[in-house]
Amino acid sequence: MGYECPMRRIAFMNQKGGVGKTTTVANLGAAFAERGFKVLVVDNDPQANLTTHLDPSIEEPTPTIYDVLTGQVTASEAIYETSQPGLSLLPSGIDLSGAEIELVQEMGRETLLKRAIDEHVLRLPDEDRYDFILIDCPPSLGLLSLNALTTVTEVMIPIQTQYFAMRGMSKLLEVVELVKKRLNPMLRLSAIIPSIADLRTKLTAEVLSEIRSYFKDKVCRTMIRVNVRLAEAPSHGKSILEYDKSSNGAKDYRRLARELLGALTEDDLEDIEWFELRLCGEPIEFDDLPAAVPEVAPVAPIPLPDEPRPPDNVVGGAD
Numbered sequence: 001m002g003y004e005c006p007m008r009r010i011a012f013m014n015q016k017g018g019v020g021k022t023t024t025v026a027n028l029g030a031a032f033a034e035r036g037f038k039v040l041v042v043d044n045d046p047q048a049n050l051t052t053h054l055d056p057s058i059e060e061p062t063p064t065i066y067d068v069l070t071g072q073v074t075a076s077e078a079i080y081e082t083s084q085p086g087l088s089l090l091p092s093g094i095d096l097s098g099a100e101i102e103l104v105q106e107m108g109r110e111t112l113l114k115r116a117i118d119e120h121v122l123r124l125p126d127e128d129r130y131d132f133i134l135i136d137c138p139p140s141l142g143l144l145s146l147n148a149l150t151t152v153t154e155v156m157i158p159i160q161t162q163y164f165a166m167r168g169m170s171k172l173l174e175v176v177e178l179v180k181k182r183l184n185p186m187l188r189l190s191a192i193i194p195s196i197a198d199l200r201t202k203l204t205a206e207v208l209s210e211i212r213s214y215f216k217d218k219v220c221r222t223m224i225r226v227n228v229r230l231a232e233a234p235s236h237g238k239s240i241l242e243y244d245k246s247s248n249g250a251k252d253y254r255r256l257a258r259e260l261l262g263a264l265t266e267d268d269l270e271d272i273e274w275f276e277l278r279l280c281g282e283p284i285e286f287d288d289l290p291a292a293v294p295e296v297a298p299v300a301p302i303p304l305p306d307e308p309r310p311p312d313n314v315v316g317g318a319d
């Protein structure tokens with residue numbers, strides 16, 4: 001799962017709704033961009049939650065991914081920079097909800113997004129090339145998700161550590177395998193991201209253990225904890241790094257970025273160990289909690305400023 005060369009195209013999928021796909025694309029994208037990487041996030045969902053999350057000024061954005069898929073504009077004409085340096089967005093809008101039906105007769109309908117993105121990327125000067133393209137998928141396995149799967153080489157699945165977390169998973173894996181076989185041999189499932197994890201409940205430990213016994217080492221060691229700041233950030237049109245950079249949500253998404261870059265620190269590992277202990281029901285005193293995770297950027301092109309020590313270094317969703 002470690003990244004030697006950060007030049008990745010990743011789709012975030014799970015046909016189960018509300019598991020943290022959009023939150024992950026927005027905030028992981030922001031965490032990569034903060035490290036100096038060039039990131040394109042693609043809103044491939046008619047709900048357009050990623051678009052409103054990252055751009056509050058957008059009422060009815062035009063042009064959108066719908067105009068790109070229907071060939072009315074190029075991806076280059078629709079993509080723009082968000083308020084966060086290095087983070088670009090291909091926005092979505094309500095029009096996209098009709099696309100699955102409208103595009104059904106289209107020639108090569110499964111690769112419309114791939115062709116548009118490839119053409120855009122090829123035209124970029126070297127210094128503007130993306131290091132990451134992250135695609136937010138709708139909670140379904142229709143034509144839009146299929147287009148995401150032909151565009152990327154990796155699929156990551158955020159799984160909420162709740163009852164029924166694994167329901168529908170075999171169908172999703174079947175679709176990934178089918179696309180790999182028929183349309184995109186480069187495709188692979190690269191990571192499972194435990195999301196919206198409440199470390200205070202036994203249920204989280206049970207579901208996590210089920211997920212790990214099924215997906216083994218594909219499951220990220222980083223868990224995205226329940227954090228109210230993550231739920232608040234979209235209504236402010238900001239990533240968690242801009243909205244509350246010392247929140248547990250910001251820490252978790254920065255840690256996830258480090259893990260996916262193969263750059264977990266000793267402190268990350270210590271924190272992760274504490275969270276595991278917490279899940280096993282060991283009592284933890286607040287004073288015993290590990291110190292704030294210092295930011296290091298062994299793989300990043302630019303160094304990060306020191307992260308301020310948070311006032312509320314508590315485990316779980318209590319901040």
Ligand SMILES: Nc1ncnc2c1ncn2[C@@H]1O[C@H](COP(=O)(O)OP(=O)(O)OP(=O)(O)O)[C@@H](O)[C@H]1O
Nearest residue numbers: 017018019020021022023139196225226227230231
């Ligand atoms: N770690 C978290 N802690 C608290 N709230 C969260 C967390 N992650 C996501 N949320 C909130 O949970 C809700 C669902 O998250 P999100 O929109 O990212 O899921 P999704 O999988 O993209 O949903 P959909 O399938 O509808 O597109 C949102 O209101 C979001 O703000």
Ligand SMILES: [Mg+2]
Nearest residue numbers: 021022045049
């Ligand atoms: Mg979503």
